[in-house]
Amino acid sequence: MTVPSALAIASEVTDPEMPMLTLADLGVLREVEEEGRCVRVRITPTYSGCPAMATMRDDLVSRLRSAGYADVRVEVSLSPAWSSDWISERGRRALVEHGVSAPGPAPERTGPVPLSLLPTRREVTCPRCGSGETALVSEYASTACKAQYRCTACLEPFDHVKEH
Amino acid sequence: MSTEDLDKDHDSVYDGLLDADHAGDDSQWAFGTDFEDPLAGVDTTLPDGADAGALAAYCLMLGDDALIGSHRLSQWSSRAHDLEDDIALSNIALDLLGQARLLLARAAAADPGVVPELPEGSPVPPEDALAFFRDEGGFRNVRLVEQPNGDFAETVARLLVTSVWRLALLERLAGSRDTVLAAIAEKGVKEVTYHRDYAARWVLTLAHGTEESRARLVAGLDVVWPLHDELFRTTDVERTVAEQQVGVDPASVADEVGVLIDHVLSVAGLERPTRAAAGPVAGGTGRDGRHTEAMGPLLAKMQVVARAHPTGLW
Numbered sequence: 252m253t254v255p256s257a258l259a260i261a262s263e264v265t266d267p268e269m270p271m272l273t274l275a276d277l278g279v280l281r282e283v284e285e286e287g288r289c290v291r292v293r294i295t296p297t298y299s300g301c302p303a304m305a306t307m308r309d310d311l312v313s314r315l316r317s318a319g320y321a322d323v324r325v326e327v328s329l330s331p332a333w334s335s336d337w338i339s340e341r342g343r344r345a346l347v348e349h350g351v352s353a354p355g356p357a358p359e360r361t362g363p364v365p366l367s368l369l370p371t372r373r374e375v376t377c378p379r380c381g382s383g384e385t386a387l388v389s390e391y392a393s394t395a396c397k398a399q400y401r402c403t404a405c406l407e408p409f410d411h412v413k414e415h
Numbered sequence: 416m417s418t419e420d421l422d423k424d425h426d427s428v429y430d431g432l433l434d435a436d437h438a439g440d441d442s443q444w445a446f447g448t449d450f451e452d453p454l455a456g457v458d459t460t461l462p463d464g465a466d467a468g469a470l471a472a473y474c475l476m477l478g479d480d481a482l483i484g485s486h487r488l489s490q491w492s493s494r495a496h497d498l499e500d501d502i503a504l505s506n507i508a509l510d511l512l513g514q515a516r517l518l519l520a521r522a523a524a525a526d527p528g529v530v531p532e533l534p535e536g537s538p539v540p541p542e543d544a545l546a547f548f549r550d551e552g553g554f555r556n557v558r559l560v561e562q563p564n565g566d567f568a569e570t571v572a573r574l575l576v577t578s579v580w581r582l583a584l585l586e587r588l589a590g591s592r593d594t595v596l597a598a599i600a601e602k603g604v605k606e607v608t609y610h611r612d613y614a615a616r617w618v619l620t621l622a623h624g625t626e627e628s629r630a631r632l633v634a635g636l637d638v639v640w641p642l643h644d645e646l647f648r649t650t651d652v653e654r655t656v657a658e659q660q661v662g663v664d665p666a667s668v669a670d671e672v673g674v675l676i677d678h679v680l681s682v683a684g685l686e687r688p689t690r691a692a693a694g695p696v697a698g699g700t701g702r703d704g705r706h707t708e709a710m711g712p713l714l715a716k717m718q719v720v721a722r723a724h725p726t727g728l729w
Binding site: 291293296298299300301302304324325326327328329330331332333360363364366367368369370371388389390391392393394395399415 | 594
C-alpha cells in the first residue's frame with residue numbers, strides 16, 4: 252500500500268460552506284509542500300471577509316495530523332486574488348449536482364472597473380430543471396460569493412456562484 | 416429517576432464535541448479554538464525607503480474606514496425592508512470587515528508601536544487590539560462612515576459616495592510598492608465593485624420609484640454631502656505614503672469620483688446637493704482623530720464586550 256501524499260490528503264478536505272467541493276476544486280488550496288513529516292499548506296480566501304478560513308485551516312491541520320504529519324503549517328496567500336475561474340471542472344459539476352449554478356468566465360480586468368447601472372446579465376441555467384429561463388433575485392445570497400436566482404420554468408430558487 | 420440523572424439527560428447538546436475521541440481535534444469548533452494570523456506566511460517586509468510609521472498610520476486610515484463603515488452597515492441586519500437587501504447589506508459589511516482585518520493586521524506588522532497595550536497574558540491579536548482597545552481619538556476613519564444609518568435611502572446615498580471613492584482608491588493602491596497593501600487592494604477591488612453597483616442601482620430605483628422614495632433619496636444625499644469634501648483632503652500621512660509610492664493621495668481621485676457620482680445622479684435625474692462642506696474641527700477631521708458625536712456611542716457598542724473581557728478567548 253502506498254502512503255497518500257500530503258497533497259492528496261489536503262486535496263480531499265472539503266469547503267465548510269459548500270461541502271460538495273474540495274478546497275482543491277474550489278481553487279482555494281494553492282500549494283502543498285512536504286518535507287519528511289512536515290507540511291506547509293497555502294490557502295487563499297475567496298473574499299477578504301471569508302469567515303471559513305479558520306475552519307479550513309483547522310480541517311487541513313486535523314486531517315494531515317491524523318495522517319501522521321507532525322508539523323503542519325497553514326499559511327495565507329493573498330496574491331493573486333482568488334478567481335471563480337479557479338473552480339475546477341469537477342467542482343463545477345459537483346455544484347450543479349447539488350443545486351448550485353456554477354460561475355461563467357470571470358470578467359477580464361484591464362483598466363478602470365466599469366460602473367454597471369443595470370442588473371448583471373448572465374446566462375444562468377437552472378441547476379434543477381435545466382431551463383435557461385431564470386431571473387436574478389439578488390446579487391447576494393447565502394454567502395457573499397453567491398447571487399440568488401429563481402427559475403421561471405420550475406419556480407425553484409437557487410444560488411449562483413458569482414463570476415469573481 | 417434522581418435529580419442527578421435528570422440533569423444528565425439535559426446535558427448540553429454540545430457535550431458530544433468534548434468526547435475523548437475528539438480531544439484536541441480543533442476541526443470540531445466552527446471558528447477554531449484560537450486566532451489565526453490573517454497574514455500568516457505573508458511576507459510583511461517593508462519596501463525600500465518606505466516609512467514604517469507612515470505606512471502603519473495609512474493602513475489604519477483605510478482599515479478604520481472599512482471597520483467603522485462595516486459596523487454601521489451591520490446595524491441593518493434584521494432591519495432592512497426585505498430579506499435580499501438585509502443579506503446584501505450584511506455581505507457588504509462582511510467584505511469591509513475582512514478588508515479592515517487585513518489592513519489593521521498590516522498596520523500592526525509595519526509598526527507594532529500602533530497597537531494598544533493589553534494586560535499580560537491577553538490572547539487578543541493585534542488587529543483586534545486595534546479595533547477594540549483604541550479610544551475615539553485614535554481612530555483615523557473619515558467622519559462620513561461613522562454617521563448613523565438614517566433610513567434606507569440615506570444609507571444608499573452614503574454607500575454610493577463611500578464605495579465610488581473607496582474603489583477609486585483601491586484601484587490605484589493595487590499598484591502599491593508594498594506588496595501586502597497591493598494584494599489587499601487587488602482583492603478589495605473585486606468586492607467594492609459589487610458595493611458600488613449595488614448602491615448606484617438603488618439610487619436609480621429610489622429616484623425613479625415613487626415621490627416618497629425620491630424625496631427620501633434627495634434628503635439622504637443632503638445629509639451625506641457636507642462630509643463628502645473630507646474624502647479628498649490630503650493629510651501629511653497620505654502625502655508621505657503617496658510620495659513613497661506605497662499609498663494613494665486622496666486628492667488624486669477627486670475628479671474621477673466626481674465624474675462617476677455625477678453620472679449616477681444624472682441618470683437618476685438628480686442634481687448634486689449644494690449643502691456646504693462641514694469643514695475641519697480645530698484644524699482636523701476624522702483622519703486626525705477628530706470625530707462627530709455619533710462616533711462615541713458607536714465605539715461604546717462595538718467595543719464594550721471585548722473591553723469587559725480583555726483576557727477572554729472567543
